[in-house]
Amino acid sequence: MANRPVKFRILELCNSGKWNYEIVEQIQKEYPDLKGNFHRDSINFDIIELASGGMLEDVEAKVDEEGIYKKGFLLHKYVLTDFGRIRASDACLMYV
Amino acid sequence: MDLQSLKKQEHQRRIKYGFMWAFFCAVLWGLWYLPGTAVWVLNPFDQMYGEVAASNGDGVALVIVAVLITAFNAATVILALGVWNGVLGKFGEMKRTLKEFHPCSKWFFLASIFGGPMAILGSFIAMGFVGGAFAAVAALMYPVVGAVLASKWYGEKVTKRAFIGIIVIILGGITIFGGGVLSEIGSGNVLWIGYLGGLMAATGWGIEGAIAGKGLDIAEPDVGLTLRFIGEGVIWWIIAIPLLAIIGFPMIKYALLAFEPLTMLVLVFAGITFGFCYVAWYKSFPLIGVGRGQGIGNLYGLFAVIFIFLFFGDVPSWTILVGGFLCLAGSTIMFSEDTGEMESLRGD
Numbered sequence: 530m531a532n533r534p535v536k537f538r539i540l541e542l543c544n545s546g547k548w549n550y551e552i553v554e555q556i557q558k559e560y561p562d563l564k565g566n567f568h569r570d571s572i573n574f575d576i577i578e579l580a581s582g583g584m585l586e587d588v589e590a591k592v593d594e595e596g597i598y599k600k601g602f603l604l605h606k607y608v609l610t611d612f613g614r615i616r617a618s619d620a621c622l623m624y625v
Numbered sequence: 626m627d628l629q630s631l632k633k634q635e636h637q638r639r640i641k642y643g644f645m646w647a648f649f650c651a652v653l654w655g656l657w658y659l660p661g662t663a664v665w666v667l668n669p670f671d672q673m674y675g676e677v678a679a680s681n682g683d684g685v686a687l688v689i690v691a692v693l694i695t696a697f698n699a700a701t702v703i704l705a706l707g708v709w710n711g712v713l714g715k716f717g718e719m720k721r722t723l724k725e726f727h728p729c730s731k732w733f734f735l736a737s738i739f740g741g742p743m744a745i746l747g748s749f750i751a752m753g754f755v756g757g758a759f760a761a762v763a764a765l766m767y768p769v770v771g772a773v774l775a776s777k778w779y780g781e782k783v784t785k786r787a788f789i790g791i792i793v794i795i796l797g798g799i800t801i802f803g804g805g806v807l808s809e810i811g812s813g814n815v816l817w818i819g820y821l822g823g824l825m826a827a828t829g830w831g832i833e834g835a836i837a838g839k840g841l842d843i844a845e846p847d848v849g850l851t852l853r854f855i856g857e858g859v860i861w862w863i864i865a866i867p868l869l870a871i872i873g874f875p876m877i878k879y880a881l882l883a884f885e886p887l888t889m890l891v892l893v894f895a896g897i898t899f900g901f902c903y904v905a906w907y908k909s910f911p912l913i914g915v916g917r918g919q920g921i922g923n924l925y926g927l928f929a930v931i932f933i934f935l936f937f938g939d940v941p942s943w944t945i946l947v948g949g950f951l952c953l954a955g956s957t958i959m960f961s962e963d964t965g966e967m968e969s970l971r972g973d
Binding site: 571612 | 969
């Protein structure tokens, strides 16, 4: 799967709704060149950009008490918006 | 702290980053005017200007030299961005993005046509046939084009407040360069091609931003930007320069002469400032939108005048105070907007 741009894959993963740490973990598993903390943060930043562009919607949030991702920070659950679906369908999502 | 206020804080942080990037863009863009101005008096460009002017006149000489300078500028920008992406470990992502020509990278190549040959060349044409102040003012109009396009084309939210901010910053820019424009236009017969150049600059950068915004939806800014400059490099080095050389301009001869230490140093400095001004520009778009990013980016006019004063000692006229105040007011109008309006940048 690791042959398409990261943001394409993020949109794909969010089709059914996912937490940001799950997305980051999944991407880091799939893309061998994106290991380490720097890339972890930059993948998370990609998610934030997608959300601010209106393609992902933040449907749930909780404080990261146990430090699953970053202790004390917010965790977000994202789902693809209608606009995101349209944008994704001409880029990457074949099945919507 | 409860969830709601944490969310709000996180959101405000995003907006702050966006404005910070746009502000960096303005500072670096202003700084770029130092090497951008200095390079003209260095050889081989100075010599080239003389040779072309002798046979084709000053206006044509300016445009032809501008093509070569812009081509070198694009080349050094690609170099700077190559180092940047290398350090960030983004070559893998670049390859992946490049391959997605239809949905993604085509937008960046299109952006390079509008930002490169159209805006930069237009700006030099305006400079050559009307004057520097006119070119600067014309270019300041680009955020209006960018904001209107982004909102009409893909529904970017441009709030009334953001739009007022953009307009006030533009008025500030006009005040800074205004006197110069009047004397340039009043100085007699200006060729229509000069005004066309101004129009090219205003629309070119605006269209570039809107198109880039479209591509940036689904791409990394650092990577998208590098592709945009590779596109521009191809346009200048593979299309424009060989074409002009065939027509008979001494492009190749002077391109080979450019490898002098001082000229190269100035060109590299231009590449670094221009490259990172663009990095900051493209990074701000997904965070605060094309309209706001370009509006704040427009502060470059003020910074350019200040840096040129500091480094070259060209004392600006008193109107810079009024203009600078307007720029400040316009930015404050934008910075102080309630960030709740910017939860998502898209929508009605």
